[in-house]
Amino acid sequence: MLKIATVFFLMYTFAANATDCFDKAGRDYHIDPDLLRAVAFRESSMNPQAMNIVSPDKYAVGKMQIHSQNFSHLSRFGITPQKLYSDECMNIYTGAYYLAIAFKRWGVNWESVGAYNAGFSQKPEQKAKRLKYGKEVHQIYINIKNQKTLR
Numbered sequence: 001m002l003k004i005a006t007v008f009f010l011m012y013t014f015a016a017n018a019t020d021c022f023d024k025a026g027r028d029y030h031i032d033p034d035l036l037r038a039v040a041f042r043e044s045s046m047n048p049q050a051m052n053i054v055s056p057d058k059y060a061v062g063k064m065q066i067h068s069q070n071f072s073h074l075s076r077f078g079i080t081p082q083k084l085y086s087d088e089c090m091n092i093y094t095g096a097y098y099l100a101i102a103f104k105r106w107g108v109n110w111e112s113v114g115a116y117n118a119g120f121s122q123k124p125e126q127k128a129k130r131l132k133y134g135k136e137v138h139q140i141y142i143n144i145k146n147q148k149t150l151r
Contacts, residue, residue: 046063
């Protein structure tokens with residue numbers, strides 16, 4: 001239990017600098033900022049310098065772990081991997097953008113949250129990954145909300 005409390009204390013410490021970005025992105029995309037925080041915590045433990053490299057062509061950057069498969073689409077808006085890595089707010093806004101796409105496609109539910117990580121494929125293994133991810137983010141989200149009520 002102490003470990004969980006420590007993790008959430010650290011999460012709020014790291015999140016303090018990006019609080020406005022989560023709040024603003026949440027407002028602009030009509031997503032609870034705490035849900036965006038939960039996704040960021042699940043993706044990177046709120047680490048703005050996080051990088052998950054699978055191969056030179058497959059990697060994810062920043063707090064929201066924006067995946068390289070999205071880079072060609074994002075380049076149309078002038079968003080580069082370097083900007084996503086160096087600009088914490090851009091990374092958060094981009095994550096909110098992709099979560100909003102999932103909500104628009106499938107509605108606001110935990111499987112849509114899971115699509116943020118596991119995509120939209122209807123294959124049973126991808127559905128299982130979406131549900132697992134959604135459940136994990138849901139638990140983090142509940143913990144964030146509970147921490148706020150304790151303040």
